[in-house]
Amino acid sequence: MEYSIGEVAKILGITPSTLRYYDKEGLLPLVNRTPSGIRTFNQDDLNLLRLVQCLKASGLSIKDIKQFVDWTLLGDETIEERRDMFHRQKAHMEKKMAEMEKTYNAILYKCWFYETACNEGTTDFDHSLTPQKVIELKQNSRLHHEEQTN
Amino acid sequence: MEYSIGEVAKILGITPSTLRYYDKEGLLPLVNRTPSGIRTFNQDDLNLLRLVQCLKASGLSIKDIKQFVDWTLLGDETIEERRDMFHRQKAHMEKKMAEMEKTYNAILYKCWFYETACNEGTTDFDHSLTPQKVIELKQNSRLHHEEQTN
DNA sequence: TCCAAACTTAAAGTTAACTTTAATAGTTAT
DNA sequence: ATAACTATTAAAGTTAACTTTAAGTTTGGA
Numbered sequence: 322m323e324y325s326i327g328e329v330a331k332i333l334g335i336t337p338s339t340l341r342y343y344d345k346e347g348l349l350p351l352v353n354r355t356p357s358g359i360r361t362f363n364q365d366d367l368n369l370l371r372l373v374q375c376l377k378a379s380g381l382s383i384k385d386i387k388q389f390v391d392w393t394l395l396g397d398e399t400i401e402e403r404r405d406m407f408h409r410q411k412a413h414m415e416k417k418m419a420e421m422e423k424t425y426n427a428i429l430y431k432c433w434f435y436e437t438a439c440n441e442g443t444t445d446f447d448h449s450l451t452p453q454k455v456i457e458l459k460q461n462s463r464l465h466h467e468e469q470t471n
Numbered sequence: 472m473e474y475s476i477g478e479v480a481k482i483l484g485i486t487p488s489t490l491r492y493y494d495k496e497g498l499l500p501l502v503n504r505t506p507s508g509i510r511t512f513n514q515d516d517l518n519l520l521r522l523v524q525c526l527k528a529s530g531l532s533i534k535d536i537k538q539f540v541d542w543t544l545l546g547d548e549t550i551e552e553r554r555d556m557f558h559r560q561k562a563h564m565e566k567k568m569a570e571m572e573k574t575y576n577a578i579l580y581k582c583w584f585y586e587t588a589c590n591e592g593t594t595d596f597d598h599s600l601t602p603q604k605v606i607e608l609k610q611n612s613r614l615h616h617e618e619q620t621n
Numbered sequence: 622t623c624c625a626a627a628c629t630t631a632a633a634g635t636t637a638a639c640t641t642t643a644a645t646a647g648t649t650a651t
Numbered sequence: 652a653t654a655a656c657t658a659t660t661a662a663a664g665t666t667a668a669c670t671t672t673a674a675g676t677t678t679g680g681a
Contacts, residue, residue: 327657337658338640346638357647359658378574383638397593404585411582414575421571424528425564432561435554443547477627487628488670496668507677509628533668 324362333370340370347387348373350394379410380417474512483520490520497537498523500544529560530567 326337343349344360349369353361362370369390376386389406392399438444476487493499494510499519503511512520519540526536539556542549588594 325657336640339638341659342639355647357658358660359647375574375577378570379578397588397595400585400588400592400594404582404589407578407581407585411575411578414571414578418568418571418575420528421564421568424525425561425568427525428529428557428561428564431557432554435550435557438547438550439554442550444550445547475627486670489668491629492669505677507628508630509677 322364324367326360326362329362329367329370332367333374343370343373343383346383348383348390350390376410380413381410472514474517476510476512479512479517479520482517483524493520493523493533496533498533498540500540526560530563531560 324332326340330337330340340349340360344352349366351369352366353363355361373386376389377383381389385406389403392403392406434444434448437446437448474482476490480487480490490499490510494502499516501519502516503513505511523536526539527533531539535556539553542553542556584594584598587596587598
């Protein structure tokens with residue numbers, strides 16, 4: 322199965338311009354063209370693009386992703402570089418996820434704070450028992466979520 | 472206790488230029504000045520700046536954060552807007568964290584793939600049992616992490 | 622008193638990752 | 652065959668969040 326740039330764009334939820342930009346940056350070195358110069362994407366290209374999206378989501382820049390693509394073009398002699406890259410990215414994500422967790426707890430506290438302020442009609446209420454409240458919120462967060470979505 | 476812009480920068484791990492930029496964008500409307508025009512930050516300013524950093528980490532733009540700061544200046548009549556903002560941000564983070572989890576699992580799979588490729592000396596090995604491997608990796612991910620950090 | 626360090630402003634520069642534009646060419650449906 | 656759609660390129664434009672520069676002013680220590 323082959324796809325036009327517009328079809329690929331729809332499948333991946335990006336614009337054709339973005340795909341051309343990725344191509345220009347060297348992220349898609351194996352995309353075929355018709356004799357008239359129009360790009361035709363195959364399943365491998367789609368898979369590579371999904372990987373590109375994953376690497377982007379993991380925090381890599383276009384430049385870093387191009388480095389990875391260049392390594393894959395060189396074949397088995399660059400396996401270690403690629404392994405190391407993924408290990409670095411794994412560590413990077415673990416750090417980011419831990420930070421996210423902290424930020425999320427701070428936002429949860431603010432949700433409780435403004436919920437209470439809304440009930441009291443003022444932000445000037447006694448919130449000296451805050452740490453306890455935060456712990457309760459953490460424990461009930463899944464429950465709260467269910468309450469809200471039902 | 473009062474702090475100079477350089478001290479605040481060090482405490483928060485940002486540059487004085489960034490602090491001046493935040494001030495210019497209206498994120499620090501209550502920072503005092505000496506008669507000669509030099510900024511003096513107090514504990515409230517530090518707390519606001521920590522909140523700004525938290526909001527930024529949660530995905531809000533400087534513009535959005537300014538909106539929040541403007542609301543706080545208006546006092547109790549904007550409690551609902553602020554509560555709604557934090558609830559939106561809570562939902563936003565939950566979505567982002569779920570996406571992150573997916574991306575992380577994909578990276579974990581790639582770590583396993585390239586680890587195996589490294590042992591085999593080639594990426595052209597049989598990985599048809601992949602889904603099973605991914606599940607094992609998920610279950611052992613904490614263990615693996617401990618192994619690596621010890 | 623004087624030097625260096627730290628502060629001030631306004632304005633211009635930087636960077637990444639697109640996005641838009643303009644001008645043109647190939648493709649599809651009637 | 653012609654309109655409407657989709658594709659092509661190169662190049663310029665956009666945006667956010669700073670960062671740097673230039674030209675000065677203020678402050679603290681020897």
